Amino acid sequence: MEFYNKVGKMALGSRLRRLSELVTDQASKVYELYDIGLNPKWFPVFYALAGGENKSIMQIAQEINHSHPSVSTIVKEMVKSGIAQEIPNQKDGRKNFIGLTVKGKDINERIQVQYTDVNAAVENALNQTQYNIWKAIEEWEFLLEQKSLFKRVEDEKKLREANDVRIVAYQPEHQQSFKQLNEEWITENFNMEETDHKSLDHPQEYILDKGGVILIALYKGEPVGTSALIKMDGGMYELAKMAVSPKAKGKGIGYLLGLACMEKARSIGAKTLYLESNTKLKPAINLYHKLGFKKTSGLPSPYERCNIQMEMAL
Known part of the structure; x- marks a missing residue:
């Protein structure tokens, strides 16, 4: 017990x-x-x-909430021991039902007194404890069905790593990182286009001097993500050039950049945020939905790769 007291809740499993x-x-x-x-x-x-009802392996698995392979293995062992038997399915010769043999039914009769004594013993043990483990298990099963332990740990990891992320305004020394991060994801999925070269090679001229904004995400001081707000007409800004380094994936940096862009857009008087993307980029589309973007259409796009447009009222 000393080990578990020392390690604590990390050793739950x-x-x-x-x-x-x-x-x-x-x-x-x-x-x-x-x-x-x-x-x-x-x-x-x-x-x-x-x-007494004969059941298929799938029926048993669903009833006891076990996997099909697990039930199949147990059934084979029970059949080998003579407790269970396979019964042909009259409607589908490819499948069999499982039922108890005479030996299995005899065990079922004799085990009833065991059930009575075990149930009483467990009830007595529960009454001697300060915390009812049966109810606690039910609560944990419910909690883990709502949100898995893996997802809970993943969220904590993102929260911790977010403390090492800083979103800063673009500086001339960030130009190479801005270009490299964007080229990396574009060339992985598409071809570079003329508009890409203009904005990535000359961000000062094509984005900043026209009233736009570029943000850089630093993780422990290293540029690992970027996004830009490109000024359009009528109080609209385009959320563009969002990219996160593959080595920084899973840290929630894209989401942090999106939130920072929304906050910045409001501060400079933007009324609407607009973006263009491609539906093959499912993680990105999911991120945009999470941020609050909705599908729209109608504006001409300078990009051949664009097949979806989205916007958000601020």
């Missing part, structure tokens, strides 16, 4: 596995106590068949 192994080991002894020839890991499948 290991501690639950240890508890599961402990309970499973003692469950085996319980089956021996009642002379029930049943492997504890077979119990969910056995119980699903104990009502």
